Amino acid sequence: MSAAARPRLLYVTDLAYPARGRRYCDEDIHLTSRLRAHFDLALCHPLDAARLMDGFDAVVVRNSGPVLGYAAQYRAFREHATRTGARVYNPLTGKADMAGKQYLLELTEAGFPVIPTVDRADDLHRLPAADRYAVKPKLGADSIGLEFVTADLLPALTYGSILVQPRVEFSYEVSFYFVDHDLQYALYAPDPARRWDLQPYAPTAEDREFARRFIEWNGLAHGIQRVDACRAPGGELLLVELEDLNPYLSLDVLDDAGRDAFVAATTRSLHRFLAG
Structure with a gap:
């Protein structure tokens, strides 16, 4: 593909958001530095996304912070995207945290393994x-x-x-990170009091099936999602939340091979998304 034909992405992030135990800026600087090899890419603050998005082939929402701080602007962004048919990644049809936490009620009623x-x-x-x-x-x-x-x-x-x-007295929390419907890696916090002190986790086949069940329920064909769960006293996993809007990825915990694999999977996903 020639340089002139490269897709143009608007990458939405709040680099200055003071997340506890995480550095949004480091993660997004790394990820955008890698994606630039495949896309023409510009970063913007979430407050500017609605004004700037028309000049791009797609909008990638990443570490944009909780929308509670800019609810009106986020509604305007969604309305503008819907009205113009803009491509937003993750797609705005997510049924989980993207739409609020009422999905936990739906999953409870449906008998899913959720708190x-x-x-x-x-x-x-x-x-x-x-x-x-x-x-x-x-x-x-x-x-x-x-x-x-x-x-x-x-x-x-x-x-x-x-x-x-x-309140569940769990032994640890574990997160499963998906690109589209493919599990990329899993991380866990051995100490329940230190949520973001993460280590690599080797999921069992049962763990994988647990996490995949929620990804399939959400029905997003493209995008990055994180399934957060806790290991309950009985040994079973219970869903804590399904983050489908702007999940932090903890890429700094991965080794070079893991980060390379995630970037490659995300690049393929974005190309499929743009071609669809």
């Missing part, structure tokens, strides 16, 4: 007994608004925009 979740006081009896309960906003992200309360406080909460889950 049991309710959003009404009348349904509290459906949760297993626990010492404490996690209360989180349906539109939360990055633990914003998360709090833990005892059972006696649950009836008095204001319902409608919150979810309630039992």
